[in-house]
Amino acid sequence: MLDWFKVNLQYILPKHLLSRLVGKFAAAEAGGVTTAFIKFFIKKYNVDMSEALYPHPEHYKTFNEFFTRQLKPEVRQIAGGDDVLIQAVDGAVSQFGDIHQDSIFQAKGHNYSLTTLLGGKPELAKPFKNGKFATIYLSPKDYHRIHMPVEGTLTDMVYVPGELFSVNPLTAENVPGLFARNERVIAFFDTPVGKMAMVLVGATIVASIETVWSGTVTPPAGKNVQHWQYESDDEAAVKLEKGDEMGRFKLGSTIVVCFEKDQIEFEDMEAGMTTRLGEVFALAKANKTA
Known part of the structure; x- marks a missing residue:
């Protein structure tokens, strides 16, 4: 009750x-x-x-x-290896696995639309259909800066207005389409493992979502979806290395990371497991040994 x-x-x-x-x-x-x-x-x-x-x-x-406090440099080591993707945040795995066409698993009895999650833009969602996703929940005690799992060049950013439900496990289990209905900021990158989408999901009392290239994206909250495109092949391109900070939450929330089909395999992942920035998250599939 x-x-x-x-x-x-x-x-x-x-x-x-x-x-x-x-x-x-x-x-x-x-x-x-x-x-x-x-x-x-x-x-x-x-x-x-x-x-x-x-x-x-x-x-x-x-x-x-x-x-948004910084950590001591020595307390989080970035896993090496060109084929290694790292955990982007301190948090806990909510869900992970395959994207089935346009459907992402949220919790028992609940799926939601990949296209809706990514701002209702089919052209941006298309590369991720039948790909992989991972949803990581950041609790109040966690470090709240988000880092790059793999090196990447920014191509697009989308702001999506929406609700501000809590994103804790209880709400995820009971509010349909939670991550695709909350306010969010999505960054798209070209990486050595294809396209990657980093979705920063807002929540109740999340005061701000920021990125390192644009500063505060919200607030103020907009009423319309906004889409920015970035040059990826000139001197002004936003290029981030594996482990670089890419954004932060002022008060806690959730990230959803999406990858293309047949590009990565998650490494020793389980729902509910604790994540730590810099630990092994996934391996590039082409280089994964049998």
Whole structure:
């Protein structure tokens, strides 16, 4: 009964208004109030500050600075090898596997449309049909910067307005089409394993989604799908190496990563498993040994 209430309450809450109000607080330099709230948050969610580049709560002028904190370089090692793709985030595997034509598995009893997820643009979705996907959930305690699983050159970015449901496991199991109905930012890359789509999914009280090449994409929230195209073969091209930061959430959410058919194989993945930035995520299929 409590779970039913938690899920259905989200349908009537003013989620965008609530998220923007929280965003204002998270961006405010409120001195002792900010520090006290950061300490409360660390204790409540058992955040491991020993991994942070700046481990003391007093260092952070705003809650956003704390939430998007950097890690010490030595605490996450990037797995080497030209055929190795790495985990893009600290989090937990929600689901992964095959994309069946235009259908992606969300949770028991729920699938959603690949094309809808990628902004309703068939030309952008086509390369990923019958490919692979992985959905990774970032909990409040996690590191909230997103990195590149493999080197890539940016070709497109799409902003899709939408809902701001929570993306925790309970909601994923009960809200149909969750990741294809929430607000999101999608980045498309050309990589050595074909096209890759990185979908940054917004959620309740996610105050901001940013990319390293464009800064803050949302807020403000738009009312229409927006599509940016990028030159990929000149000096101005956005080229990122494996392990480079590509974006960040100010307050937690989920990423969905999509690959083309017959390009990669996931390595030792299980639903529910913990992910750590830099660990082996998948292998390029052409180079995978039997």
